[in-house]
Amino acid sequence: MRILVIEDERKVASFIQRGLEEERYIVETAADGELGLDLALNNHFDAIVLDVMLPKLDGYAVLQAIRGAGKVTPVIMLTARSTTEDRVQGLDMGADDYLAKPFHFEELAARLRSILRRSSTEKTTRLTCGELSLDLVTHFAYRNEKEIELTTKEYALLEYLMRNKDRILSRAMIMQHVWKHNFDPESNIIDVYIKRLRQKIEKPGQQQLIQSVRGVGYRMRDAVGIDDGTGDEDVE
Numbered sequence: 001m002r003i004l005v006i007e008d009e010r011k012v013a014s015f016i017q018r019g020l021e022e023e024r025y026i027v028e029t030a031a032d033g034e035l036g037l038d039l040a041l042n043n044h045f046d047a048i049v050l051d052v053m054l055p056k057l058d059g060y061a062v063l064q065a066i067r068g069a070g071k072v073t074p075v076i077m078l079t080a081r082s083t084t085e086d087r088v089q090g091l092d093m094g095a096d097d098y099l100a101k102p103f104h105f106e107e108l109a110a111r112l113r114s115i116l117r118r119s120s121t122e123k124t125t126r127l128t129c130g131e132l133s134l135d136l137v138t139h140f141a142y143r144n145e146k147e148i149e150l151t152t153k154e155y156a157l158l159e160y161l162m163r164n165k166d167r168i169l170s171r172a173m174i175m176q177h178v179w180k181h182n183f184d185p186e187s188n189i190i191d192v193y194i195k196r197l198r199q200k201i202e203k204p205g206q207q208q209l210i211q212s213v214r215g216v217g218y219r220m221r222d223a224v225g226i227d228d229g230t231g232d233e234d235v236e
Contacts, residue, residue, distance in 0.1 A: 001116065001159065002026045002177055004045040006036030006062065007078065008054050012101075016049060019105040020112075024139045024155045026180055033057025040066050044177065045073055047116055049108070052079035052090070060093060067094040074115040076108070113137065127162040129209055130222040132201055134162055141201065148200050153178065157193055158201070161210065161220040170217040194218060 003025045007013040010031070017027045028045075030036035033054040040048060040062070048066070052059035059077055066073065074096045079086060087098045096115045099108060113136070117125070127134045132143045139155055141148040150158065156178045161169065171190050179189070194210060202208050207223045 001046040001156070002028070002044065002180070003047050003049065003112070004036065004039055004043075005029045005049045006033065006040075006054065006059070007049070007051045008032060009051075012051075015105070016108065019109065021152070023109055024152055024159075026156055026178060028180060031055075033059065033062045037062045037065050040071065040073065041069055047074045047076070047112055049076050049078060049112070050095075052077055052081065052086070060089065063090070063093050063095060074118070076111055076115065078103075127159070129162050129165055129220055130207055132162075132209055134159060143201055143206075150197075150200065153193060154197055154200070158197055161218065165220050165222075168213050168216055168219045172217075174217060190217075 001024075003020055005013055005016050005020070005027060007016065007029065008031050013029050013031065017029055020027045028039060028043075030039055034056040036048075036050070036054070037057060039045075050059045050062060054062070057065075059079070063075060063077070066075070075094070076097045076099060077090045077095045078099055078101060079090075080101045090098050096118070097111050099111060113125070125136045127136065132141065134141050134155075136159070139150075141150055141155070141158060157174070160174065160177050174190050175184075175187075194212075198208075198210055202210070209220055209223070211219050211221055213219060
């Protein structure tokens with residue numbers, strides 16, 4: 001999951017970013033409204049954490065522009081102004097939730113999980129693919145109820161694949177969503193992480209779940225074939 005944090009207070013932005021990254025989110029930050037709006041309109045994010053008091057463009061103007069562009073990305077607004085009128089204004093302009101400063105990170109994380117569930121076709125805290133499951137709250141993966149240890153990048157990659165089960169994902173799409181930067185056709189980092197992920201979730205003799213689509217990318221399916229230990233399952 002990619003989250004955009006638009007917050008001009010450096011300490012607050014760093015606090016939110018560290019906490020979300022510990023929760024296995026991929027996080028980008030912007031310190032003013034103009035930069036935040038540019039990122040929001042020209043990139044895919046699963047949710048946006050948006051401060052109201054921002055330089056250049058305030059949070060309300062940013063939200064209005066996002067919704068005016070037809071973007072339905074879930075937005076949580078943050079503000080030190082906690083009057084009912086402020087909350088009503090933000091919600092009426094298209095915010096999905098509103099959180100007053102100061103706040104506990106645990107509450108922000110819970111509200112973020114809530115709006116992500118509401119915006120997803122998966123109204124659950126657990127994704128499944130065949131015998132594999134991924135708990136979106138604890139961030140643990142399981143196959144046949146056996147826990148699988150994942151690094152932050154492996155978790156982000158697996159979550160992206162599972163949320164898009166049966167859909168072919170290009171390397172460029174995976175790179176932008178999981179690594180936050182443009183795809184370098186000379187890089188094999190995605191293939192390296194796919195191989196690592198396969199070694200953890202697909203043991204010899206088990207059903208394969210990750211399919212290579214030659215020249216394009218990868219897709220996840222409930223069953224691709226039986227793992228013969230090579231980790232290879234290519235289709236044209």
